Amino acid sequence: MTLKRTADVVVIGAGIQGCSIAYHLAKSGIKDIVVLERSTICSGSTGRCGAGIRAQWGTEMNCRFGLAAIEKFERLHEELGMDCGLHQGGYLVVAFEESEYEHLKESIRLQNSLGIHTRTVSYDEAREICPGLSAEDAVGFTFHGRDGHADPFLTTFAYMEAARRLGVDYQRFTEVRGIRYEAGKVTGVETSRGQIDAPVVVNAAGGYSQHIAKMAGVKIPNSSERHEILITEPVEPGVCPPMLISFSRNFYIQQRPNGSMIGGRSPKGHPQDYGLGVSWDFLESMSRTFVKLLPRTRGVRVVRQWSGLYNMTPDCQPILCEADEVKGFFLSCGYSGHGFMFGPISGELLTQQILGQEPRIPIMMLHYRRFEKGELLVEPAIV
Amino acid sequence: MNEREEEIVICRCEEVTLGEIREWIDRGYQTFDELKRVLRVGMGPCQGRGCREMILRELSLKTGKPVSEIHPGTFRPPSKPVKLSLLAAGGDT
Numbered sequence A: 001m002t003l004k005r006t007a008d009v010v011v012i013g014a015g016i017q018g019c020s021i022a023y024h025l026a027k028s029g030i031k032d033i034v035v036l037e038r039s040t041i042c043s044g045s046t047g048r049c050g051a052g053i054r055a056q057w058g059t060e061m062n063c064r065f066g067l068a069a070i071e072k073f074e075r076l077h078e079e080l081g082m083d084c085g086l087h088q089g090g091y092l093v094v095a096f097e098e099s100e101y102e103h104l105k106e107s108i109r110l111q112n113s114l115g116i117h118t119r120t121v122s123y124d125e126a127r128e129i130c131p132g133l134s135a136e137d138a139v140g141f142t143f144h145g146r147d148g149h150a151d152p153f154l155t156t157f158a159y160m161e162a163a164r165r166l167g168v169d170y171q172r173f174t175e176v177r178g179i180r181y182e183a184g185k186v187t188g189v190e191t192s193r194g195q196i197d198a199p200v201v202v203n204a205a206g207g208y209s210q211h212i213a214k215m216a217g218v219k220i221p222n223s224s225e226r227h228e229i230l231i232t233e234p235v236e237p238g239v240c241p242p243m244l245i246s247f248s249r250n251f252y253i254q255q256r257p258n259g260s261m262i263g264g265r266s267p268k269g270h271p272q273d274y275g276l277g278v279s280w281d282f283l284e285s286m287s288r289t290f291v292k293l294l295p296r297t298r299g300v301r302v303v304r305q306w307s308g309l310y311n312m313t314p315d316c317q318p319i320l321c322e323a324d325e326v327k328g329f330f331l332s333c334g335y336s337g338h339g340f341m342f343g344p345i346s347g348e349l350l351t352q353q354i355l356g357q358e359p360r361i362p363i364m365m366l367h368y369r370r371f372e373k374g375e376l377l378v379e380p381a382i383v
Numbered sequence B: 001m002n003e004r005e006e007e008i009v010i011c012r013c014e015e016v017t018l019g020e021i022r023e024w025i026d027r028g029y030q031t032f033d034e035l036k037r038v039l040r041v042g043m044g045p046c047q048g049r050g051c052r053e054m055i056l057r058e059l060s061l062k063t064g065k066p067v068s069e070i071h072p073g074t075f076r077p078p079s080k081p082v083k084l085s086l087l088a089a090g091g092d093t
């Protein structure tokens, strides 16, 4: 497929962010959109993620984003015409420390005030929600039934297919190597296959967004950390219907619709070499977590382990804005471990910003200016 | 193409038929990794031992490229499934 020479919008990166943005722009009537992906669609962090979706957050902004995203996921099949594998078994948050449990209860008050019906549950009830659970040493549990997970590939492909039907041009194996700008305005991109003139360029390059920003002379403090994850062969369904998560013990576990279990945790040392290797250390500690928390998984075999990048900012919150230095250059990156679930809503909100409308959930505070001003949005509830 | 052929199960682990594979290749999913993402082929306990060759051959037929030029997809460890309890014990039980 030949590369166009001009476009109204160029989107860099075909992960959930780029695909959602391209779809929402096209749906709003923008005609000439090109998405550039240096590898294949969904080959970055999105295709490597745990794909959990939740509204159980500790900051108001994340609660609003999480709830709006869930509402969008619930209608996604209908809207995009493709099943995205949404499974709403809830998130069961396990607290192992009193102080942690107090924080979670405080967050519940915030969540409830925003229309998120999270509640505390007893150990007995936790075991009804998650029959395979064994957590005698837990202090308490919180649960929100509309949380869950989806299939990250199908969700991204669904956005891509719907965007293509609206005329969006996807170019695989096309690497962006430079951003062109003049007098404080973006004018286009240089790629491995030639250049494209465009008045609007969106940086949705995930773990590589800091490189793309640098090409435009825009400085963002992002870095990329390797995180690991594994999947087992199928177990009988119903061992772990919710996403089981602990912030203090640093893990999340879910069961896919076919019965396979997925589990991940933050690595020691947070490697930042852009490598995608896997470690024995992770395999061993994650396996220990599995057999302790879900004893029924003892005899189950691990089928695969892999890793992916978390694109980190100093407060683990995204950057979603237009650059100050280069008008027409927009950024959607820095999602840490929650950029999949926010994809549907951040794509809509950035589209509103690009069109000069007021985003329906304010995103001013997600500008990268906040780091210089010291206005960090620290979120306690992350793995 | 006869219907019987379309119904042949190519990936037994994930129960994916030849017809489905052909349909998604036609829709532009023309590498093994892309088919894997959309159909889960090669993601079963056998890690694609049972289906990779046949899918690569099908990709070759459809795209006109020789099998040797088609990327076989990413292999991920462990290459043989290992029990959680064994891994949890650090391999020393």
Ligand SMILES: Cc1cc2nc3c(=O)[nH]c(=O)nc-3n(C[C@H](O)[C@H](O)[C@H](O)COP(=O)(O)OP(=O)(O)OC[C@H]3O[C@@H](n4cnc5c(N)ncnc54)[C@H](O)[C@@H]3O)c2cc1C
Pocket: A012, A013, A014, A015, A016, A017, A018, A036, A037, A038, A039, A040, A041, A042, A043, A044, A045, A046, A047, A048, A049, A050, A051, A052, A053, A174, A175, A176, A177, A204, A205, A206, A207, A208, A212, A227, A228, A229, A264, A307, A308, A309, A310, A311, A332, A333, A335, A336, A337, A338, A339, A340, A341, A342
């Ligand atoms: C192990 C793990 C577990 C996770 N679990 C969850 C979870 O449970 N829930 C959740 O919401 N999030 C989770 N995340 C985070 C989530 O995966 C990311 O936040 C999200 O996928 C980011 O999407 P993206 O579209 O910004 O990036 P990506 O999916 O990485 O897409 C960026 C794309 O840009 C392309 N690109 C880069 N540079 C260039 C260039 N120069 N030219 C052209 N293309 C380029 C890349 O190839 C890539 O395809 C997890 C992440 C990991 C690693």
Ligand code: FES
Pocket: B010, B011, B012, B013, B014, B041, B042, B043, B044, B045, B046, B047, B048, B049, B050, B051, B052
């Ligand atoms: S036969 Fe396809 S993964 Fe096993």
